[in-house]
Amino acid sequence: MILLALFCVPLIAMCNIIITPRNNYLRLNKIALFWSLLELVLFIVFLLLFSKIDNFQFSYSIDWLNILFTTLGWGSLIINYDGISIFFLGLSIILIPISLLISWVSIKNLKKEFILFLFLILSLLIAVFSIMDILVFYILFEAILIPMFLIIGIWGSREEKIKASFYFFFYTLIGSLLMLLSIFKLYSITGSTNYFTLIAIDIPHITQFWLFLGFFASFSVKIPMIPFHIWLPQAHVEAPVAGSVLLAGILLKLGGYGFIRFSYPLFPIASEYFSPFIVFLSLLAIIYASFTTCRQTDIKRLIAYSSVSHMGLVTLALFTHSSEGLIASIIMMLAHGLVSSGMFMTSAILYVRHHSRIIKYFRGVVIMMPIFSIISLVLILANMSFPLTLNFIAEFLSITAAFSYSHVVGLLSCTGILLGTVYSLYFYNRIYFGNVSSYIIKPRELLRYEFNSFVPLLILTILLGFFPNLIIKVMNYSNFINISL
Secondary structure: OOOHHHHHHHHHHHHHHHHHOOOHHOOOOOOOOHHHHHHHHHHHHHHHHHOOOOOOOOEEEOHHHHHHHHHHHOOOOOOEEEOHHHHHHHHHHHHHHHHHOOOOOOOOOOOHHHHHHHHHHHHHHHOOOEEEEEEHHHHHHHHHHHHHHHHHHHHOOOOHHHHHHHHHHHHHHHHHHHHHHHHHHHHHHOOEEHHHHHHHHOOOOHHHHHHHHHHHHHHHHHHHOOOOHHHHHHHHHHHHHHHHHHHHHHHOHHHHHHHHHHHHOOOHHHHHHHHHHHHHHHHHHHHHHHHHHHOOOEHHHHHHHHHHHHHHHHHHHHHOOOOOHHHHHHHHHHHHHHHHHHHHHHHHHHHHHOOEEEEEHHHHHHHHHHHHHHHHHHHHHHHOOOOOHHHHHHHHHHHHHHHOOOOHHHHHHHHHHHHHHHHHHHHHHHHOOHHHHHOOOOOOOOOOOHHHHHHHHHHHHHHHHHHOOHHHHHHHHOOOHHHHO
């Protein structure tokens, strides 16, 4: 029942939003926030009921879809969660009320449609992280493109928002077409698209190589890995704050989740074979994106390139094929989802007050906005993996996995941490310290709804930094770890 409730609440919320008068912005905000918080409460109950003994839990079969699937010969469609997918589910649910809060006033045009798209994305994410059929996963995986494409194109903040939305759409769509061809080939070989059936079948080695490359093309664009990263800075710069929060917070994680859930379990030999190449691309992403971040002049673009560097560390840790690397990649995605979302929110607050994101125009913000500056400092320290934050746990395990793979790889990956410290401290020092810039014309401190939107991000980042075993113990009982290790 609890799993069914998680699926139903976003749909009920969308119906409630539809019948609410369009011009009543306050009521729309309150209704959307109520349903998003109710979904969060249901997830907390779901997490408390989650057992650490079974691999997959809360299984639910959709009977009317199973009739169709059985007719087509695809097997049954089952939705369930394990110790990996449950955390991505939680991250998705947490970011929706935060997106609503940070957009409380800034989004006024087509407010109803904007809220509907947020709940539509949530519904699709809940389904993506629960579906155990690879074809349905692909359909839902690509369906998320549509509402995000519209959010960037309609509610983007600058003139190039249409161009940015098409960058996002076509890069991710074209990359995913190769994944679709791989799924068709898998079905022709095995006669099924069911995840558990495919795991049990031994796929020929040469076929594994080609199928792995098809999946890799899709997931590497979604993360994104260099050289498939071109769309990300453009999309982040033009997206509204809620779009940036969802894009950095959870949508980038779909590629990492796909690697963890499908690429290695289905194609283990190919995954091992291509791991040196992927480790090389990951190191390139870490070093190149870090250097590129250092030379950015736009706040949002700087945070976007920082995300490319951190996601490079995710794929590096994952393709070392060690237990530390697997756990590190998941924790890094969760930590990045929390911290990068908060950093994009800080850039939006500065933009709303001063109508600019150019770094050179800011100076002395700490004098005029001390509370905001303290929050920004905590996020910056977390982004550079300061001890007692979740990011520190993630990067420590990632570097450990890198050194276990190769000492050279470990040393090169450490340069990413060094450069991350450089651009993070330079960024904070340049904007927040010094004499107050003449461009700061409206130094208004955080409003209540803005402050409240940061609270869950800061609490989770620090709490899980103190107690990382709250995550690791649950992950140790996931189905994937049992398969791969």
